[in-house]
Structure formats: structure tokens, C-alpha cells
Amino acid sequence: MAEPPIGRSSPLLDVEIATAGYGTATVLDSVSFSAGVESLGIVGRNGMGKSTLCKVICGLHRNASGSVRLQGKEILGRRPAQIGRSGIGYVPQGRRIFASLTVTEHFQMLGPHRSKDWPIDRVFDLFPRLGDRRSHLGRHLSGGEQQMLAIARAVVRGPRLLIMDEPSEGLAPVVVDTLVDACLSLAADGHMGILVVEQNLHAALRLTGRILVMVRGAIVEDMPTEEFRNRTDLQELHLGVSRSDVLERPRQDSNLRPWT
Amino acid sequence: MRQRKPTGVWRLLGVLVTLLLIAAACGGDEGEDATTQAPATAPEPAPAPDAPEPPAPPATESAPADAEPTGEGASDDAGDDPAASDDVTATDDGAADATGSITIGAISTLDGPFAALGDFSMHGVKLALLEYGGELDGTDTRDGVSGATVAGLDIELVIEGSDATPDVAVEATRRMVEQDGADIIIGPLSGDEGLALKDYIRDFPEVTLVNGTSASQDLTLRDPAPNVFRFGGDGAMWTFGVGTYAYEELGYRTIATVAEDYSYPYDQVGAVLTEFCALGGTVAERIWVPLGTQDYSSFVAQIPNDVDAVFFAMGGTDAINFVKQYDEFTGQAIPLVAGPTAVDQSVLSELGDRAEGLISSGPVVDDSGLAEFDAFAARLDEVFPGQTPNIFNVYYYIATKSALQALEEVGGDLSDASAAFQAALAEQSWQTPIGPVVLDDNRQAVVDMYLRRVDGGIQKTIETLPKVNATLGFDRDEYIAQGSFSRDNPSC
């Protein structure tokens, strides 16, 4: 099958969720968007349903109705293992690496599910820190290392779409930069789409080419990152980020290129 | 979408639950007759032999009988009884009562650790009923016997099970007495159940409890109830003679005891020690094993090395485990003397060779040569192939047969709070499969016991101990004054 061209004309992911929630509480209400092989960011305040959206796509949250299609195939209602095999890699919030497996075992346990493109050395080239700590147990890694491991664990399966939920949460800015760089290099060859949920606006702005804003379970804005960067009114309204917050960190414009 | 699938099943469940509720409601309707009619008929002279008695709360069963005089009540009944579809027994009972029938309720431990003993007990009950023209309804323990008659009255058998706890036993008995209208209760099996049932049945003087194998002394010894009868021994009586035999014949001077930690083994250990210590023997160690213990190794380890013998009092599984482990851990270096149920015929085959030569006392031996015993054994094997006499089937048989004989004598007359029947029952004196029986003033049997030895997998008689009474031949007042046996009573 020919690689689909980059852009929104032929969506990699097509989401039309009618509702999703817990018990009688509705968390997602009419969420609908498409993503191509691009880097798409979803931002919004706490409790707006971003994580639930990720879980619904991955099949980890099953109380949902509507439709989620990956490359045209319906995946809503499938089991997580099927969804995982059909080409979605998931980097969950809180990292959720396997505490009692060593770094190496995280990759060994995948067995045949590991992509041939990802020999273990390539992983350690991408994240040299992990190579240093290959025989350490997951629970003994630092937060940044755990996040690297979580990303690597998802990537070595060679997914078409990588979903990351708050990858920068709780990490030092320096570590976040390292991670963002790694993600950018991952996406550089244009085979993999990225869907990233972020609270950290800086990371989101660096990593993505398009931004969706989520408020109370619905998508309220959808615009290129470049545009969103300048819409401080929207940032303030939907994220509670004041101008000073954004300015707090020195801008490194050379790094702030949008992903395309 | 997950919630969608089971709709059909849900509907079915809903229907089921509704049915249950309706059934419950009908139970209530049926009761309505009883409560509304009973007061009206209570003052009248009893029209039928099995009429209810004024002092007692009206039993449900009596409703149809009461209904006879008033046509209105009778038609009510006709209308309601079929509706009470949840309770087939009660309906049958009601119909039969109108023509005159007597309901016998049998209770034993059909669930829980003693379930096997419950089976044995019911064999005994059914065997007695078969002698009165009954036929087995089926082979399961809970299948009853139908067609038995005494003095022209049909005998209904209701079977209920407990799990050896007093609460469940009382509820099961209440079901038989108040729901099924049982006139006579045969049972229960274990000691504490017996005490609980004594308290319950005291409030129903017209109902008669004929004990099965409950071996608690205080069922009859202290504060007896006028409608409770025991045609067998109690735990102490079953152990009679062993202490003396151990001291005089076997020459033991110091013993240790290992027993389960509750009242029935207290009675056995107490009876042994009472005799043994009176003769001058001493007890080096009393080891009480919490109920529910399976691994006796740590308790075997506590037996002092320098005792002459070990007396152990256990039942069922515990006996098997103890004997097996005692054998494995000590090679039987110190001889064992057994309590009555530890080597009862019900566990002998499972004990196997390890039980050979064990001395004990007890009510049942296999070589007594009594014609009644041989006939009983033959009949038992014929009806329930492979079964041999043991304390449970023999005692439940004796209890049931005594009741049936007394019923026959009074022509099935249960009027006047079963006064005539209970009087006849108290006078029962007959040759049972295990020897003659008569009752004392507390309606407690005076019976023969046997000193016995396991030999070739059966219990053989060493000596017959005639007419053992509830106080083991001691002075009644003194015996009662020494108090119930306990962990450290007697204190020798």
C-alpha cells in the first residue's frame, strides 16, 4: 500500500465520538476531528476529557458511542490488543511503565510484536539514557527515564499513530526538551502521525503542527499551531495561561518551528 | 453496547424474581387463614385427634383441620392451598391432615463437616418407617418415605438439614414444626443443636422431640423439658467404663488426653477421668484441639513421653486425621484409648489398620449376637446397600421406632398436647438392636454400653456394661453438683 501523502486529505485517524463517560456522567460530547500523518496537539484545562479521549481511541475506556476509524477501519469497540496491533501506540498519562520489568525486558516481552525496524540498539541510540540503565527495573528509573521508556515501548512496535497523554507532566524543562527533540526526530521520516495531549503549552507548541482546544468534552478550536501561538486571548480563555506565563520562559525562536 | 446483550436474560430473571415474590406473598396468604381462624376455633373442643392446643401459638399445619367445622374456612382453604405452590409439603400435609395424618420431622446435619453423619441418621429414620409399611421415595438423603401408617393414620416424613450450628438447627426445626406442622421431631445430631432445640421445643408442648444423637448431658440431666426424650446415651455414658478398664485391666496409671475443644469431648474426657482418678490414676496433660484443626502434628508433639496411654475423643474427620498422624509421628509408641465416636463404625473403614486393637466404650458393637441387631444390620444392608450399623443410624432408628410404637399404643391420639402419646413414649421399654432400653424420670434412657476392641475392622465386645444411667452410677445429687464437664472439670 502506498504511503498516504501528508496532509488532511486522507485522514489517518477519523474520530466522531457521540458520547463517552463514566456511569451517568458524560465526559465527551460530540467530539469530531480527523488527523493525517501529522503532529496534532490537544490542549485544554484539567478534567475537560482529554485523557478520556485518548483512552476511548485506544479502547481502554469502553463506555463510548460513535465512531473511531484508523485508516478507514472502525476501531471503536475493539479490544485494546486489537487496536494496538492495528497500529496505534499509546504513551499513557503517568507513564505506566512496567515497574517490575527491566528496561530490556520491556522490549523483549513484545516478542513478535516488535517492529523489525527497531532493533534494540536503535532504541538506545534514540535514548542513550535507557541504554545506560538497560538492566534496571522500571520502578528504579527516574521520571524522565520512565517517560523515555514509555515512548520507546510504544514506538518499537512501529505504530502508524502515536498517542501521547501528557508526556511532559512532572518533568524538568531540560528533560522535556530532550523528549520533544526525540519525538520530533521520530516523526521526521513522515511515516507516523502523532497525537499529543498536553498541558505544557511550550511543549505543545514546539511539538505540533495543529492544535485542538478541548473544553468540557468538546472541541472548540481547531487551528494551525502557528496561529494558536499568537492567539493569547484563546490561550487565556481556554487554558488560563496568562501572557506572563508564556513569557516566563525565554523564547528560543530557532526551536519553535512548527512541525510540518 | 455491553449492557445491551443480556436483555432477554434480564427479563427472565425479572420474571423469576417476581414469581419468588408472589410465592412469598402466597405464603403470607396461607398464613392468614391460620391466624384468622385459629382464635375462632381454639376454644372449641378438639374435633380431630391432631388438633392444636390453646396454649401454644397455632401451628400453620393445623389450619385446615380447624377449618372443618366452618364451611367458609374450608372453602377458603380450598381456594388458597393450590396457590401456595411454593410449599408443596404444606399442601400435601393439609390434605392428609383432613383425613388424619401425623407428620414426623427428622433433622440431622445434611450440610457442612458432618454431612456424612446426616446421611447415616436418615437411614435409621427411614428404616423405622419402612417397618410401618412405608416406601422410599428415592435414594437421596432428602427423599422421604411415603405410605407408612400407624393406627390407620398416614405418617408424613419431613426431612430438614442443618450444618451443626444451633441457629440453623432451630430454623430448620421451626420450619418443620410451624410450616410443615410436624408433630414429632426426630433429632438433632450434635450436642449444642440439642440444647438449642430443647429451648425451642419447650414452647410447643404438643410437639415431641425424640433426640437423635445429640449427646449433651444437659439435654436431659439439668433443667429437662417435658417434651424432650432421649432413647440413647449421652457423651459421658458412651464413655462409661473406659477409665476403670484402663486402670484396672490395662494397668495404666498416668494418661494424657487429646480432644476437640467443645462440650461433647469435655463430657467424654470428664467421664473417663472421673472413673480413672477416683481409682487413683492421674492425668499428665489435657490437650484441647480447636475445632477445625486438620494438622494434629503440633498437638501430638505436646503429648508427654512418659504417660502410659493417650485417651483421645474426636469425631469424623478429626478422628481420621488424629489417628493417622499419631501413627505417623509416634509409631503408636504410647497406646491409644478411644472415645466412642472416634472409632465409631462410621469411620472405622477409613481408619483402616491403624484402628486395630483400639479400646473404647460405646453403645454399638458388631458381635453382640442380639437377634435384633443382626436383623437390623441385615435390613440396613438390604435397603441401603453397603451400609453397616453405626451409632447414628442405630440411634435415629431407635428414636423413630420408639415414637412410632408409642403412637401405635395410643392409636395416634395426639390430643391434649400429646399428653397420652408423651406418657406412652415415656413408658417405652423394648429390646432395641443394641439392648434393652427404659427411660428415667427425666425421659433419659438407661441403656447397656459395651467395652469394645477394634478387631478385624469391626467392634468386638470385651464386656457388656448393663443399665448405664445418666449419672454413671454415681449419686445423682453429687454428680449434678460437680457441674458440667469442662476443660478443667473434673480437676484431678
Next chain:
Amino acid sequence: MAPDRRTEAAAGGAQVALRHLAGRAAAAAVGRNQRRAAQLAISGLLIYYVTAKSIQISDRSLLVLLNGLTAAALYFLMASGFTLLFGLVRVTNLAHGGVYLLGGYVALSVQRATGNWLAAAGLGFLFSGGIGILLYVLLRRLRGEGLRETMVTLGAAIVMADQALAHWGGVPSDLDPPAFLQGSLPLPASPLLYPKFRIAVIGLAILAGLALWLLLYRTRLGMVIRAGVDDRDMVSMAGIRVELVFCAVFVLAGGLAGMAGVAGGTYLSLAQGEDNRVLLASLIVVIAGGLGSLRGAGAAAVLVGLVEAFAQTHHAILSVLITFGTLIAVLALRPHGLFGRPVDARL
């Protein structure tokens, strides 16, 4: 003579252990870690007490130790499957006792038919594994709803106990050990013996423990199981059909329980009510050790077995209270057990 030397050795060993513990307790106290200090102090007292008591009847202390280990072996066989099952599938399998009983009874029937203990044990193992599959199927559609899963296993336990009663009756019974494990060995410096089969049970538990360790730490399946214990959603997201692994663990846990049933049915006996007793014991062990932790199950099995054996020997009447009191104390001080990590045990 010999007992004296052993007494001395025991006392010496205890002293060393005590000094070590006291040091650590002091260090913890200095470090303001009061809880740790309290824990160490309690374990110190326990060791002191046990040593003092074992010296008291020294010619029985080896026996008591062995008894504790035998009990521990049986508990471990039960608990290891239980803890794996919980760790991976998050199912508190209250039917585990029922599986024990049925496994033992099937073996009993087989032995009565063939007279061969090994065949009996094998079939008991397979049969229990089969029940594991049944349970797996029964619980499939409730996956993730811990309380309901637990309740279904409870219902299954009730049904199993009643079916065992229906098919094998209430007569208590036991299996005969294989010929080469019959009889007893003399214990040194004691008039008592020790049955060979009980020693074999200890061996069996050690073997089972080793095999499980190899499975968990040396195979890919083991990695997946451990990963599943940590986070089964993430295992699914890795594209691994975690359901198949679940099923395998159900079979394994059932088989282990059945094996325990065969062992217990041989050196103890099979009877109504045994299922609850054994279930309770294995629950204690699993919880005290920490859910999902094999190491914890092993350690807690030994702890519970020894405490039980000592308590039965020295405080027969209150022994059960001591065993459960210990458990309550352990759990009140360490809510996640000895080796447990705060896994998501939400129901």
C-alpha cells in the same frame, strides 16, 4: 548433651539476630522512622519469644519447625496460584478452596480406580486446571469489575462445595501416599518420627516455587505476566492478547490448587469444610505476603506456617487467635503486606 548444644546454638543465633534487629530498630528510631522502628521491635520480640519457647521443649523444636514448614508448603502451593491470579487478572478467586477440594477428590477417585498415586495426582492437577478454564470463561464478561468477579467466584465456591458433597459424599477420606513415600523417618534426639510424605510436600512446594520463578523470570510468558501484574492495560496496548495469558494463569492457578488438594488430601484428609479452611489460610498468606508477589507468598507462607506451629504447640487453645492476630497486626502495620507494593487493589 546434644540438646544442650543445640540449645546453645539456637540461643546464640537468636542473640545475633536480636542484636542485628536492635541495631536496625535503634537506627530507625534515630532516623525518626517510628513505624519502621516499631516493626523491627515487634519482629525482635517475636524472634526472642519463639527462641525462648523452642529452647523450652528442645527435643520437639525440630518437629515444630518441620510442622511449620509443611504447613507453609501447602499454603504456598495454594497461595502462589492465588497471588498470580490476583496480580495479573485482579480476580480474588474465592473458589480457590473449592478447586483444592475438587482436585483432591478427583485424585481420590482416580486412586481408588487405579491405585496409582502419581496418576491420581496428575489427573487431579489437570482437572483443576480445567476448572480454572471454566472460571475464566465465567468471569470473562465481568473483566475489570473486581467486586462482581469476586462475587461470582464466591457463588462458584458455594456450588463447588455442594457438588463435592453430592458426588463424594460427606465421609471424610484420604489418599494413600505412593509406596516410596510411605512411612516415617526418625527425628534426631527425639522419640518422635517424621512422615516421609510431609517432607516430600516441602520438596514439592520448593520445586513448584522454583518452576514458577523460572517461568516468571526466564521466559517471555513470565515477562508478560509480570508486566500484566504491573499494568495489564499497557500489555494490551502492546498488542499482546492478554486474555490468552489470563487464561493460562487461570489454568496454572487451578492446577496448583489441585496439586495442593492432592498433597493435602494425602497427608491430611478431604472432607466438607476443608475448602473454606484452606481458602482462609491461603488468603491470609497471600494478603500478608502482598498481593501479586510470589516472593511475598513464599515468605508469608513460612511466617504463617511457623507462627501456627509454634502457637499450636505452646498455646494450643488460643493458637488460632494468635495466627489471626499476627495477620491483623501485619496488615494494620503494613497495609499492603510484607512484600506488597501499593498495587491497584480497588474492587
Next chain:
Amino acid sequence: MRASERWRRVAWPLAAACIGIVVVPITASDFVLLQIVIKSLWLGIAGASLAFLIGQAGLISLGQTAIFGTAGYMMAILTLSYGLNIWLAAACAVASGPVAGLLVGLLSSRSSGLYLMMLTLAVGVFAFFFGQQYQPITRGHTGFNGFESPVIGDVDFNERRPLFYVTAVAAVLIVVALRYVAGSPAGLAFRGLRDNRERLAALGYNPAAVTVAAFAVSGVAAGIGGVLSVWYNGAISPGSIDITRIIELLVVVTIGGAIRIEGAFLGALAVTLLRNFASDFTNRVETLVGAAFIIVVLFSRHGILGLWLEARSRAPQVFESLRGQLRPRSRAAAGPPAR
């Protein structure tokens, strides 16, 4: 409007309960009244204490029999061993319920979920063994027999109807009280414990203290249940609190549905009916009980009560419009995507 709705919610069940208290003793036979109705009521009261813990605070306790047993034993010991005035004894026994609850709560305050379940199981089993082994107080395996309920003038509480009134009124009071607690700010904290322990802590509550409080509240109901069980049975022994009773209580609450306090009474009634009448249909009562239990759990998240609520939510439009709040759920369950 809110107030009136709330009032309606309270008034209907209360009226139903009052009618029940009046009608049931007239219509039910002595046997049904005692063995079904009263039994279900006190078992339901004990169950309500557990339903409260599970449904409101998310604490699955298997130690309720310990609390229940403490009160029951207290009742028996104070009257039979010490000859205390029966009302005084009853008051002490009822008061011992929350105290015992407090103790169990303290022990379990740091646990949650399955660990709490197991810890409380250990407590429950400990209580059973204490009753069985510690003879000086508990009289061992035999326990206490021959307890006589109090008599005031002509009213003898050993009789069934007076006993029924006491039990029924106690049941209603307990339901009202527990619902009141559930609706109070404390109830909010309990639900916080159930839904998210971490968030509760973040809100400034101490989850351990909330756990202890929940156990103490449930202890009131369990204590009253324990006292009534002694009045009902006239006896208490370790057999009244053994592991089968622990399981039975759990079965009662699960079958009934812990989502509301009342579910416990429904479950108690179902279990009592099954135990009393199932033997008319089958020789394998326990298998039937177990299978019924499995089926209820498999097909309903909240037991029989859940079935009822579900049926109501599926009922025709009339109900649909009345209970708008149930709609989102049925929409969420509407299933596979349209396309």
C-alpha cells in the same frame, strides 16, 4: 420544587414502610412473620450496615460479623452472665456496636480495596475464633442459650408480633438514619472515599479518619442487628458469626444490591426465602443458592435492586420523562456506531 421532590422521595417509601408495619403482622402467619419477615428484617439490618459501607464508602468489609457478634455477645453476656437489667444490657450492647465498628475501622484505616476486604475478613474470623476459644467470657463453642427477651406489662417481646414491631421500627429508623447520613456532608466525604481516595485527601479530608467514621456509623446498624438477632434466636454462639455467616452477609448485600441501603433488605428477603423454600424444589439447595447468586451477579451490577432500577429505566415514556437523569446512560449504552 427541589424540596418537594425530596419530600416525595422520602414520603413514599416511608408511607410504604408504615403500611407494611401495620399490614404484615395481620396478614402473615406466625411462621412467615417470624422466620421470613423478622429474620429478613434483622438480617437486612446487619446487611444494611454492610450495604452502607460498600455502597456509600466503597469499603467492602467482611468484619461486620465481628461488630454484629460483639453486640450480640454483649447482649447475652450482660444478661445471662451478669444478670444486668435487660434494657440496660440492650443499651450497652447497641452502644458496643459503634465502638466495635470504631475499632475495626481503626485497624483498617490505612487499607482500602481488596486489602481492606482481607483485613476485615481476618477480623471477622478472629471474632469467630475468639468466641469459640475464649471460654471465660464467651462460653466457647456452646455459646449462650436460653436468652429471654424483655417483657413490659402485657407486651412480651418473646412473642412474634411485639418482636416484629421492634425489628421493623428499628429497620425503618436505620434506613432513615443511614440515608440521612448519606445525604449529609459526611456522606459526601464517604462517597469521596469510594470514588477517589486521593482526591478526597486533596480536598483536605483525612481518608483514614473518614474510613473510621464510616465503620463507626455502620457499627450502629450492625450492633442493632446483633442485638435483634439474639432476641430472635434466643441464643448466640460462634456458629452465629462463623465464615458461612460472613459469606451470607456478603451474599445478602450483593444479591440485594449495595447501591442503596434498602437493597440489603431485599437481599435478606431473597436469601431467607431461598433457604426456606428451595428445599421443596431441589435436594441441592446450596447449589441452587450459589447458582442463583452467580446469575444475579453476572447479569446485574447492583443485584436485584439494580434489576428493578434498570427495569424502571427501560419502562415506557411515562417513566422516561419523569427520570430524565437516567437518559444519558441509556444513550451511552445505545451501542455500536450507526455507520
